[in-house]
Amino acid sequence: MSAILSADDLNDFISPGVACIKPVETLPAAKPMNESNEYEVSFNTEAPPTDLPPAQISLTDCLACSGCVTSAEAVLVSMQSHAEVLQELDSGPALRLRDNTTGAGIGIENLESGGRIYVASVSPQSRASIAATFGVTEREAGFMIEQLLSGPKGIKSRAVYRNGFQWVVDTNVAREACLVLGADEVMVSLLAREGKSNAVENGAAKKQSSKPILTSSCPGWICYAEKTHPHVLPHLSRLKSPQALMGTLLKTTLSRKLGISPGRIWHVAIMPCFDKKLEASREELTDAVWEGTGIRGIRDVDCVITSKELLMLADSRRVDFAKLPRTPLSARVPFPDAKIDSFLFPPPRRRKNNVPAAGTSGGNLYYILQYFASQHQGATIQTTRGRNADVLEYTVTSGEGETLFKAARYYGFRNIQNLVRRFKPAKASRMPGGKPVGSARKSGGKQIGPDFAYIEVMACPGGCTNGGGQIKVDDPVITGRETSAVKPGTQEQKGWLAQVDEAYFSGGEDTGEEAAIPDDRNNVGDGISPSHIRDTLAHWAATTGIDLERLVYTSYREVVSDVGKKAGNTERVVEIAGKIGGGW
Template structure:
């Protein structure tokens, strides 16, 4: 969502035509002269003026000669989180600490831990270098949206998989990070976040439809809303706490992968979680905030089972464009890296987890699933598989980012399941209004008032069992951390005569989306990799996923609920509140190691 969190490019997320929902602060009328006092604006929605755009021409003038229309909204890191609510000072620190510079700093801090192979030369048996307390074992996970963004930046001839190999060359190969630096450290494993995403899809469907044996006791209220987008979660926690009971309790793919890597490696290899350093490469700056949540630390899965300040499941998040910065900081040109796998990934300590993380064949992204992971797409097909002869019907909403779906029985025409997709904050505003409880009337015998005239405290009937919500218009391939067409590296590679505008950005986004869906068609003979090809749903074997999750819980000795589910809480921002310098220093010092 919010590239507003990037110190390098504050306008990255708010693309042309996207309004910033931010009230204009005005001075109290007592501080203005009678000739300066103006009627209040009827609307508080303003367009943010982007670089290269002309400011709107005023059509009227105030009595003192200035334009009667309000000036464009001025937003900054301390003002807002790209119209999703206020950013606290502590969050600004947490975000700034996660960057490509932090990656280099940690790599150069001490010699890395080395995995010692067993007698067969395959399975990891032990770890060397533990005598150095600063030594760490480096692991990384890379999102498919990042690979798509980098593939588009390389040119049309590079696929998403080849871009992923280039990232592996950077993180693991001798010509990348390991070829420089103080200790020549590289990453022991680089995994695909898609594998964790498939587990999230199965868990999310079980949460909505039931039937799964691994479901948290705190089941969300209907309609269940996607929670894998951290910008949307941040917005809900800070501005609409009545939405929180509806958020899916399933962790995001980034968070689930972090938990999987930290728990498996620490328990199987017998090392402390803080000796494992996990880097996630994501399309979104808000993923940095997600990684800082107290709910996503070993305090939950390794301690009392409640959120607290502990070892993060994801230590650092960098974005797609920061990959280019990371390569340049080591004196390498990312575009010159080999477009092939550097080496076969070494065996993971547990064979079953290895087969899960490194399947024999990668599953191609389905276009019908969209570019945000396919949460809704999988659930719809799961519903369809449970009702023989049913069909999925789609209805376009008020714009391309609002779509409604229904699963209808072919024989009777009965609707058995309704769901929807809401992308972008303009559309999310409408969604949360529908869920807002009505207010009680103060008049004796008066009816509740509100948009839906509902009984006090009860959400309105949205008629949907599930809603896929993403903060970015167009989905995750349009994330704020993605490489944009007006970034200098793309301007130079495409030889633009002048600064690219909205049309060029639209065409560029189409290239990224095409790269996201690139790749070879899957071979049906391979199925899901094991003996589960007969019951695939949207190309995924739910029984294979459930078996893997059960095995994960067994080898770590941790209840599955602690591993795969998370929680949310109302957050009160400190922006706009009088805080002394001493209090602010205490807040920053106390929150640097924790969550929101």
């Protein structure tokens, strides 16, 4: 799904079908019956009006219907693009913040002009793609992106109102919060099965998913589950993804601290995957949820652009990305909340995304394995390869050889399809005395399913560094020419992905002076302090006056539609012929 959602090479646009459920809303209202004549009979002989306005179908509407999977959705996704970013920046004077050192707080310019404040968040996978493309380190790539979005030589140098992004933040900090919350969620799930769900101290995980818990940070996987395999929804982790969590953190804090509406904060996320545009369009990730209004609200992430679209953004402003400074900006305005500022902009440290065993998708499974093993003295972790390199199984065993915890990693849709089949509930046999049909064949009718407590699921083979929005080996910025007579083969593509992975794992190795890591007895590596993160999350909830559960958790829903699923006469004849042995 991710690889085809690019508007650059679309030539098969298909308008919404006549069975689309959305245009029904534009039909004329029925004329009220004449109450004075109870015997009046109405005949539908009038021709339908021809001057109706066209149906307005948004991306959110398409996500609520499983009937269409065409280029129409791709076109709607393309509305979140580098062109939208430039159009937004040129829409009017931006809100500009002044750091008042006199203690009077942060001042705001252009407050009465209707402008917005612009914030950007950048994923480490996108920085790795930029780093491999221009032969720089992941950290230097982050500085170049910051210079492009906020620096004097970036896009604002050629903008109408000289608008740039007030802050450019790293989604790694939100990722670390998700790791800590994810470990709490798994521990609560395990203890709940033992009737000890209240035994988790200082944990924020209170919404319990069914065992095994499946990761939910991959939007392609989530859409697939909601539309085709709703029986796995109870197993999905209720945690927001790092992108979504960062969006909520920025909009809630800024709107509360600056006294402005969330609609005056415009947040763009730079991600490796086109499917992240779908995630940003979910109604569950708007201010209507954390404000509790119950109506369609302002999105926490207004726009998502990919790594490749970031370069298109620079080209549109005639900025040579390769010549941007590889150093941080000289100064920045502090974030309105001091504690959140220290969380969003921590001092550099060496341990960041440089553990290959953690994978390139955030390290959810790796952190939980390390966390669980740290709770049992002498425990070890064994790894077993599955049917291919994208299927790995992990077992945590005690010093006596007892199995304490089992987990797995499934990457790529082909492997995901094999996984969800094992969750499929049993169906009663139509034959008298027959066994249940499906994954469960026990006499009790209970589902067998994988014997795991946690499974990391990602749609892209190889993980997030291989996302559909990443810069590819055959892109002109790599080859140096618009077209290439010889297309790169499988080995060239694997070699390029290895370079991107190397850049991803090198993150933080050249940071100079290493920052001190907070003393935390529960620290299990990567410089993450669970107590510091929990304290920051508690401060966030107290500052905004919003319950932490509404801030960090989300929900999923089954997508049910008969659009495109009704068989025609030919299909019915073929089906009947097949059943009686005819076959066509």
